[in-house]
Amino acid sequence: MPPESRRAAREASQAASARPTDDARPDRSRRRRIIGITVGVVLLVLVAAAAWLGFRALMVKGELESAQKIVSSITGDAESTTPMAEKIVELGGHAATAAAAANDPVWRAVEWVPMAGENLRAVRLASESLDVLANGVAIPALAAMSEESAEPPLARLLPTLQAQSTRVQELAVEVGEVAESTALIGQVRSGIEQVAPVLDAAAPMLETLPVLLGADGPRNYLLVFQNNAESLPLGGSAASQTLVSADRGAISIAAQASSADFQEGVPVDVAVDQSAIDLYGTYLVDHVNTATSRPDFPTAAQILRAFWQRDIAPDQIDGVISIDPIALGRVLLATGPITIGDVELNSQNAVDILLSDVYTWWDPYASKSQAKASDAFFASVAEQVFAKLAGGDFDLKDMAWAVNESIDKGDIMLWSDNAQIAALVDGQRITGALPSDNSDETVVGVYFRDTSKSKIDYYMNSAIDVTQTCAADESTITAATTLHLDISQEAADDLPRYVASGWWGSEQFRTEVYVYGPPGTTLATVSVDGRDLQQLGSGSDDLGRPVAAFETYLRPGESATVTATFAGTGEFGPASVRSTPMVNPTKVSIDSACG
DSSP: OOHHHHHHHHHHHHHHHSSSSHHHHHHHHHHHHHHHHHHHHHHHHHHHHHHHHHHHHHHHHHHHHHHHHHHHHHHTTTOSOOOOHHHHHHHHHHHHHHHHHHHHHHHHHHTTSTTTHHHHHHHHHHHHHHIIIIIIIIIHHHHHHOOSSSHHHHHHHHHHHHHHHHHHHHHHHHHHHHHOOOOOHHHHHHHHHHHHHHHHHHHHHHHHHHHHHTSSEEEEEEEEEETTTTTTSEEEEEEEEEEEEEEEEEEEEEEEEEEEGGGSOOSSOOOHHHHHHHOOOOHHOOOOOGOOSSSSSHHHHHHHHHHHHHTTTOOOOOOEEOOOOOHHHHHHHHHEEEEEETEETTTTTHHHHHIHHHHHHHHOTTTEEEEEEHHHHHHHHHHHHHHHHTTSSSSSHHHHHHHHHHHHHHHHHHHHHOHHHHHHHSGGGOOOOSSSSSSSSSEHHHHHHHHEESOOOGGGGEEEEEEEEESOOOEEEEEEEEEEOOSSHHHTSOOTTTSSSSSTTTEEEEEEEEOOOTTTEEEEEEESSSSSEEEEEEEEETTEEEEEEEEEEOOTTEEEEEEEEEESSSOOEEEEEEEEEOOOOEEEEEEEOOO
């Protein structure tokens, strides 16, 4: 066969083999059908998943909205007649349903989808958080506190706190992370922003309380009662003290002491900055009553601990807690009234009785028996309130408010050299320490110190007006402080001896004012306005801040104003004020455009 013919035959054979046979055509059709069916099934699954997810989302939304109404009722409806326990159980039901729905496998899978997934994750975390707080913490806590048992209520509460602590901390971190997402839509962001601060507060509490309650071994705490009628920068005279022991949730009073039980004029062995001694004198370390003169509770706590260990007993003291009658009045709202003899002490009259009436009933200057009777009354108050707290005889909601409000106002403070506790409260208001920078807020401290040997601050009114300006080259902050002794001369002449000045009777009273400027500033100017007042020194530094100190003499009915301006460069957050907790709350006004 010629070459041309052979080549033509090969090409014809190849062409024939390339054409599909009748048997091959059905395979292609079959593949197309399979692909079509697969795509159809996938689309059907996606539609079904979307429908299922939508159904779940509506369920979660409804449950969370119902839960939110109950939370609002718990926190804001003071006139509601529904018992707290019933509300929390109802809340737990809605929270559990929402959490179960949001933990659906389809829901969790879609959380990986950009944008939409972040919102689904936020809703799930909010649901889980409510579920854990209600069903994991609150309901078991209520059951433990109300259970009739020989075991102390707080001891029964410990296992619940310890069991949920880790999960609450994990949720706090996860909620904090998702709250930073820019993908959250308005309603979801609003919800997560409501849950985040609750977790931020609950997480350290669940971790700290077991340690404080002696879950890992006995603890001793020195409970110090400050008397705001004799003002000192941190509150008032630290005249009454109680040693409290905690062991696996069982708490008891170990010992009590009054100022008469401590040595006067002999300094305790505590390292204190010379700047503090320069400002407040040796009274800071050689008189237990005035140990709270420096506006830094860690300093005061270590001095008070040293006084107790030197003059009362060498007890192990793991922490110092300060509380005043203002906080006690709030606590009595949660515990209900107590009765000492024929006197009922309640949330409405506690401040008046403890800071005024007692001095008309007994005169500690008259005799030792009068002084002992006065001390015994205060000791009885401490014992009865303590018994209610140790026995769980209080309303949880009202107690939470009382403690949080008192911490925020400076009426409750805590110091501990336990590393775990110290780390948990570091930077918090409860430490009674001024911030070391101005990043979050520019804090000005204004503090009062009665040096007239009196209890006159039951009648003292105070106001602080702060003005802040911020500029690139220099920023200023000015604090104008006014004191007004709101009592007539006639009424002052009738004051009990223990209330009137130990130096001048009812003629006049002396109060020192200490203004602590922001870190990174210097004292620029000072001015005074009143009959008899002056600046003490030319300005000094303490606690890393510039300080302007003033001395005022007030006759009954008089007022005095002292003003200090501080200037500096750098970044300053919005102004805020911390001040001595006064019997009559200090009126504070702030004019600031910074931050």
